[in-house]
Amino acid sequence: DAKTTQPPSMDCAEGRAANLPCNHSTISGNEYVYWYRQIHSQGPQYIIHGLKNNETNEMASLIITEDRKSSTLILPHATLRDTAVYYCIALSIQGAQKLVFGQGTRLTINP
Amino acid sequence: GAVVSQHPSRVICKSGTSVKIECRSLDFQATTMFWYRQFPKQSLMLMATSNEGSKATYEQGVEKDKFLINHASLTLSTLTVTSAHPEDSSFYICSARDPTAGNTIYFGEGSWLTVV
Numbered sequence: 480d481a482k483t484t485q486p487p488s489m490d491c492a493e494g495r496a497a498n499l500p501c502n503h504s505t506i507s508g509n510e511y512v513y514w515y516r517q518i519h520s521q522g523p524q525y526i527i528h529g530l531k532n533n534e535t536n537e538m539a540s541l542i543i544t545e546d547r548k549s550s551t552l553i554l555p556h557a558t559l560r561d562t563a564v565y566y567c568i569a570l571s572i573q574g575a576q577k578l579v580f581g582q583g584t585r586l587t588i589n590p
Numbered sequence: 591g592a593v594v595s596q597h598p599s600r601v602i603c604k605s606g607t608s609v610k611i612e613c614r615s616l617d618f619q620a621t622t623m624f625w626y627r628q629f630p631k632q633s634l635m636l637m638a639t640s641n642e643g644s645k646a647t648y649e650q651g652v653e654k655d656k657f658l659i660n661h662a663s664l665t666l667s668t669l670t671v672t673s674a675h676p677e678d679s680s681f682y683i684c685s686a687r688d689p690t691a692g693n694t695i696y697f698g699e700g701s702w703l704t705v706v
Contacts, residue, residue: 522697
């Protein structure tokens, strides 16, 4: 599975949109982009995933560039409870399909 | 999203004893589950892939005789830490692939193991 690169940390003000970037320049055509987050001392929570089209659900929006080499997770109105480590993972829909976690982005929402 | 539950959420055991952690998929059948461990301030490390009805596949460096994994049914996988030592103290997390949700993988709440 392709390697992803994320900034180690970000800050965002409460109520504003949090935009979390992820680079996956070596992503292949059959790899999805998955986003998870982990709030302190809990198991990771699935947020959203996409292949090439932009996706939106009740939690977030995922914007994938046309060349699929990068993506952005958008939390439209961040709250204090969105403070967590966010993981971007490229995952093939074929084969072993194991989620391998990098270091993620530690997002802090400030009041 | 789908629900994956772990039990116990916290456990303390004495050095040299064995402890079992259960992982259940509550609203779907999972042919594949995964076990991770996480040390403080570190990311999750994949330990093994648990396959229903067959042997688990362990990641490099993970001792299969120490971390016994059993996936006896489509909704239950267990991780047994045998002859536990203080260095096995960690946060253990399971996940399960939901075939009814595009094979999205969902995680349990995690289990804190403290070996004293």
